[in-house]
Amino acid sequence: MKGEILKHLSQSSTALSGERLSDLIGVSRVAVWKHIRQLQELGYQIEAMPKGYRLLAAPDTPFAWAFGDRAERVHYFPELGSTMDQAMTLARGGCPDFTVVVADRQTKGRGRLQRTWQSIQGGLYFTMVLRPKIPTADSALINLAAAVDMAATLEDLYGIRAQLKWPNDVLVENRKLCGILSQMAAEPDRIEFVNLGIGVNVHNDTRDVEPPAISVAEITNRPVSRTVILSTFWDRLEQRLSQGGLGHVIGQWKERAMTLGRSVKVQTLTESFEGRAVDLESKGGLILEMGDGSLKTVVYGDCFHQEV
Ligand code: BTN
Numbered sequence: 001m002k003g004e005i006l007k008h009l010s011q012s013s014t015a016l017s018g019e020r021l022s023d024l025i026g027v028s029r030v031a032v033w034k035h036i037r038q039l040q041e042l043g044y045q046i047e048a049m050p051k052g053y054r055l056l057a058a059p060d061t062p063f064a065w066a067f068g069d070r071a072e073r074v075h076y077f078p079e080l081g082s083t084m085d086q087a088m089t090l091a092r093g094g095c096p097d098f099t100v101v102v103a104d105r106q107t108k109g110r111g112r113l114q115r116t117w118q119s120i121q122g123g124l125y126f127t128m129v130l131r132p133k134i135p136t137a138d139s140a141l142i143n144l145a146a147a148v149d150m151a152a153t154l155e156d157l158y159g160i161r162a163q164l165k166w167p168n169d170v171l172v173e174n175r176k177l178c179g180i181l182s183q184m185a186a187e188p189d190r191i192e193f194v195n196l197g198i199g200v201n202v203h204n205d206t207r208d209v210e211p212p213a214i215s216v217a218e219i220t221n222r223p224v225s226r227t228v229i230l231s232t233f234w235d236r237l238e239q240r241l242s243q244g245g246l247g248h249v250i251g252q253w254k255e256r257a258m259t260l261g262r263s264v265k266v267q268t269l270t271e272s273f274e275g276r277a278v279d280l281e282s283k284g285g286l287i288l289e290m291g292d293g294s295l296k297t298v299v300y301g302d303c304f305h306q307e308v
Pocket of ligand 1: 113126169
């Protein structure tokens with residue numbers, strides 16, 4: 001209902017009366033008025049004049065209704081422990097493909113290799129439940145695709161030319177703009193779900209974040225919107241997966257990569273390796289040239305670029 005009201009108000013160049021809105025939506029004028037009041041309380045600037053209502057400004061909050069036809073698949077929370085946990089419950093309960101859990105803040109936001117992900121107000125924190133029809137062995141390609149699609153989203157919207165650090169960090173000037181963490185439930189031949197957890201620094205203050213981070217608002221002079229970033233990324237990833245577009249992802253990732261050709265240290269939960277990153281294999285693993293000239297492929301871990 002709120003989504004419908006906002007859609008009509010934003011499409012109209014003149015004020016819309018309560019009567020007109022109630023006709024358009026098929027509810028009483030009192031119901032329209034109540035929803036308008038609630039929207040105003042949530043931060044929407046809606047002017048109420050004798051001629052009717054006019055939408056002046058909308059808050060940058062990823063309320064479900066801000067996603068139009070996708071609203072039913074969006075679960076928005078002002079605060080959560082971690083969107084990963086809520087998404088896991090929904091995924092195990094059989095929620096549809098491309099269900100999204102998004103929160104304004106997380107009290108237990110987590111990153112890869114059991115790190116904490118600072119999740120204060122202003123950032124974009126979401127987990128997307130995907131049910132891709134791909135072989136389980138290809139699952140790492142989804143994470144690479146997400147990094148490529150987020151980098152492309154930020155380039156399209158704000159002209160940001162981000163680089164990718166293996167496996168799926170999005171960086172600008174060597175500072176982290178976006179991190180990706182995924183959890184999967186699968187059988188040897190079939191993926192049940194992949195939960196893709198993405199944190200983007202948007203308006204949040206990143207000064208105290210370690211390792212060094214940067215936000216979209218800091219890079220661009222244009223107004224930035226978490227809702228627009230999420231919707232645009234969603235368009236890209238949904239289109240890619242519906243067209244079986246994982247075949248191109250390795251090449252697309254390499255075009256934006258900053259890891260290849262560098263001396264790196266790769267840390268897994270239990271070991272670490274040092275070598276020169278020379279290539280990506282077809283499933284997304286990083287190929288390292290070791291000190292003795294042998295090649296080693298690492299499929300999971302975090303990568304640190306060594307100073308040269
Ligand atoms: C990393 O770079 O270490 C991955 C960071 C992933 C952070 C996101 S924010 C949304 C989702 N919920 C979490 O608790 N983590 C992911």
